[in-house]
Each structure stands twice: as C-alpha cells, then as structure tokens.
Amino acid sequence: MLYEESSQAFKWQLSSLVELNSLRERANRRARDVLSREDAAPLEVYGFADTRGDRPKSTTDDQVVQLMSEDDPNYGPTKTSQARGSTALLTPSDETLLLSFYCSKIPLLIGPHATLPRCKRDAKVAATASLLFRRFYLSNSVMIHDPKTMLAAAAFLAAKVEDCMLDVRYLEMGTKEMNAPVPLTDILDAEIRLMKGIDFDLLVFSPYKTIVPIVEDLRTFLKSERGKGLVKWKEGEERQLEREDLRPVHDMAMKIVDDVIVSDIPLMYAPGEVGTAALVVANEDVCNNQRKGNSEDGGGGGVEGDKVESPEIDIVGYVRSRFEDTDESGVVVDTAAIDALVERV
Numbered sequence: 001m002l003y004e005e006s007s008q009a010f011k012w013q014l015s016s017l018v019e020l021n022s023l024r025e026r027a028n029r030r031a032r033d034v035l036s037r038e039d040a041a042p043l044e045v046y047g048f049a050d051t052r053g054d055r056p057k058s059t060t061d062d063q064v065v066q067l068m069s070e071d072d073p074n075y076g077p078t079k080t081s082q083a084r085g086s087t088a089l090l091t092p093s094d095e096t097l098l099l100s101f102y103c104s105k106i107p108l109l110i111g112p113h114a115t116l117p118r119c120k121r122d123a124k125v126a127a128t129a130s131l132l133f134r135r136f137y138l139s140n141s142v143m144i145h146d147p148k149t150m151l152a153a154a155a156f157l158a159a160k161v162e163d164c165m166l167d168v169r170y171l172e173m174g175t176k177e178m179n180a181p182v183p184l185t186d187i188l189d190a191e192i193r194l195m196k197g198i199d200f201d202l203l204v205f206s207p208y209k210t211i212v213p214i215v216e217d218l219r220t221f222l223k224s225e226r227g228k229g230l231v232k233w234k235e236g237e238e239r240q241l242e243r244e245d246l247r248p249v250h251d252m253a254m255k256i257v258d259d260v261i262v263s264d265i266p267l268m269y270a271p272g273e274v275g276t277a278a279l280v281v282a283n284e285d286v287c288n289n290q291r292k293g294n295s296e297d298g299g300g301g302g303v304e305g306d307k308v309e310s311p312e313i314d315i316v317g318y319v320r321s322r323f324e325d326t327d328e329s330g331v332v333v334d335t336a337a338i339d340a341l342v343e344r345v
Contacts, residue, residue: 003270007201011048012135014268015055017065021092022056023138025068028092029076031141035084036077045196046139067092095142099134102147103262106130109174110155110166113258116174119155121164123254127206127261129158134267136197145193148175152182153190161202207257207266210275215250218279219243221322222313230321232312241311248310252282280315287312 003009014020030046070078070091080087090098107113111126133154136145152171159166168184175182195202221227222241231241256278260266265274290310 001203003205003272006203006205008203008205009270011201012267013270016268017264018056020138020264020267021065021067023052024096025092026051026053027137027139027141028090028095028143031143032077032089035080035089035143038081038083040083043144045145045193047196047199048135048139049199051139067096069093090141090143095137098142098147099137100263102151103130103133105178105180106133106151106155106262107258108178109151109171110159114174115177116170118170119166119174121159121166122162123258124206124208125155125158125162125164127208127257127266128162128204129154130261131204131206131266132158132161132194132198132202134264135201136194138267140197145190145197148180149182149186149190150194152187153194156187157191157194157202158204161204205271207260207271207274207278208254210271211250211253211257211279214272214275214279215246215253217322218313218315218318219246221318226321227318230314230317232314234311245310246313248286249279249282249313252285253278256282276315276319283313283315286310 014023027046030051034043068075068091078089080089106129107126108115110119110121110129112120112123113126114120129151133147133151136150136154137147152175155174156166156168156171168187171187172182172184219241222231233239253275257274260274260278269277287310
C-alpha cells in the first residue's frame with residue numbers, strides 16, 4: 001500500500017500544530033466537563049473520528065501557538081466535583097508534558113533498548129507503540145485514562161501489529177523493571193480501550209523504513225553527472241563515492257529517528273519527510289564531528305589521520321535536484337515542508 005492511500009496520510013497526519021493543540025484542548029475540556037459534574041458520569045473512551053470535528057485553519061505562525069490556559073474566559077471548570085474531592089484538574093499544557101514524559105518511556109519497555117531482555121524487539125515496534133499511544137490521546141485525556149497503563153497496552157498492541165509478538169506477562173515484568181508496575185489484567189483491558197480510541201486503525205508507517213531506500217537512492221544519484229556537484233570531498237580526496245561513505249550518516253539518522261518517534265513530529269509529517277530531515281541533520285552532525293576531530297588532531301596524521309572520512313553532502317539539494325525538476329513517477333516534493341521539518345528536528 002502506498003502511504004498516500006493509507007489512513008495515516010488522510011486521517012491521522014495533522015495539518016499543523018494549531019490542529020494538534022485544538023484536538024488536545026478539546027480532549028482536555030471533555031475530561032474536565034465529565035470530572036466536574038456532580039452526577040456519576042461514565043468515564044468513556046472517545047473515538048477520534050467522532051470527536052475530531054472540522055479541521056481548524058491556521059492563521060498564525062505555528063511556532064507561537066499556545067495551548068489554552070486557565071486565564072482564558074472560555075476555559076471552563078478547573079476542579080473536580082465535590083464527590084470526586086474538589087481536586088485541581090490538569091491544563092492542556094500539563095497533559096502535553098505528561099504525554100511527552102510517558103511516551104519517552106516506551107522504548108525502555110519495548111524495542112532494542114528495552115530494560116527487560118525478553119521485551120527487546122525491532123525499533124519499528126517502539127515507533128508503532130509511540131504513534132498508537134499519541135493517537136489515542138488526541139481524543140482522550142490522561143485524567144481519565146492512566147497513561148502508564150495505556151503505555152503498556154500500546155506496546156502490547158504494537159508487537160502484534162508489527163508481527164513481533166511477545167507474552168503479555170513479559171510486559172508486566174517490564175513495567176516492574178521500570179518501577180511502574182501495571183498488572184496483566186489492566187494491560188489487556190487497556191488494549192481494548194486503546195483500539196476503540198484509535199478507531200481500530202492499526203496501520204502505522206514509521207520513518208525507520210524510509211531511511212534505507214533514501215540512502216540507497218542518494219548513493220546512486222550522487223554518482224550521476226547531476227549529483228556529483230552535491231558532494232564536497234576533503235581537500236585532495238576526490239574519488240568515487242562508495243557505500244561505506246554514507247554509513248555514518250545512515251547510522252546517525254537512525255539515532256535521530258529514535259528521538260523523533262517519541263515526539264509529536266510523526267503526527268504532523270509523513271515518514272518520508274521525517275526520514276529525509278533526519279538524514280539532513282545527521283549529515284550536518286557527522287561533518288561537524290569530523291571537523292571538530294580534525295581540529296583537535298591538528299589536521300590529521302597517524303592512524304586517525306588516515307581514516308576515511310565521509311564527504312559533505314547537500315541532501316536538501318539532492319531532494320530538489322532529484323525530484324523538483326522532473327516528473328519521475330509523478331512525485332511532488334514539498335521542499336518548504338522539508339525545510340520546516342529540519343528546523344523542528
């Protein structure tokens with residue numbers, strides 16, 4: 001299936017930070033309204049399609065958009081009902097911080113960096129779990145649905161989605177290793193709520209799968225007449241580009257994506273855009289590290305001085321040269337979106 005035809009592209013990829021904040025504000029308001037009522041209102045799961053509404057149009061710079069605060073006259077209730085103890089309710093900003101904190105713990109529960117060895121799985125499982133977790137809280141609130149429990153449920157569901165199954169008891173053990181125990185029965189119950197909250201849309205495309213094909217295409221293009229001008233070699237080292245020349249950039253990009261998958265970025269940008277931006281940043285980091293190393297070594301020499309270094313590559317230039325001036329495969333590349341994403345990463 002092409003990404004453009006998937007539910008992730010036309011349903012789950014948000015248009016801007018304005019839309020993301022709007023969804024979180026409404027989810028927060030629904031929870032505050034329920035928890036402030038004196039009657040015993042049911043704490044239900046809200047589906048994304050049922051609560052999304054019309055997409056807001058952004059009229060301001062996304063970078064300065066702020067979540068609604070208690071000072072806003074339309075904010076609504078700030079405390080739970082007397083029956084619930086009249087305790088202070090979380091603001092949208094509070095919830096966003098909690099979501100970021102808990103989502104950052106997913107790779108410690110499942111994935112290549114899992115604390116419990118039995119929970120070690122491919123990085124794509126952690127990426128899928130993170131996105132399912134964040135999708136759920138686009139229409140639901142941490143004040144009603146415990147993020148610690150939903151985190152474990154997202155990990156369990158992601159393992160199934162990516163065909164990397166594991167016994168749910170290992171996840172229970174993994175939460176104990178993280179000093180945040182979640183009982184097995186709670187994980188299974190939360191899994192049902194999670195699926196309902198994401199409208200049973202389980203297909204997830206992650207940036208990891210885009211980096212390898214982009215690197216391979218980049219390597220081929222840089223050997224062409226159009227691409228040679230995008231490679232800047234160290235003085236006196238003009239030669240044919242080899243596969244290993246791009247390995248440091250590839251490895252660094254994968255590490256960058258490790259951080260990106262637990263952020264809001266995959267909610268607003270396509271995996272290909274994220275993968276390309278990660279390669280841009282990775283290339284800059286690799287080149288800067290090499291310059292720093294050469295400076296500290298006094299310009300090279302010895303074993304380190306003989307080490308083959310990666311060339312400097314204009315990856316944004318590659319995107320523009322590779323696609324912008326051609327009709328190949330009907331591909332349309334929004335280079336402005338890629339430039340904006342590089343700044344975010």
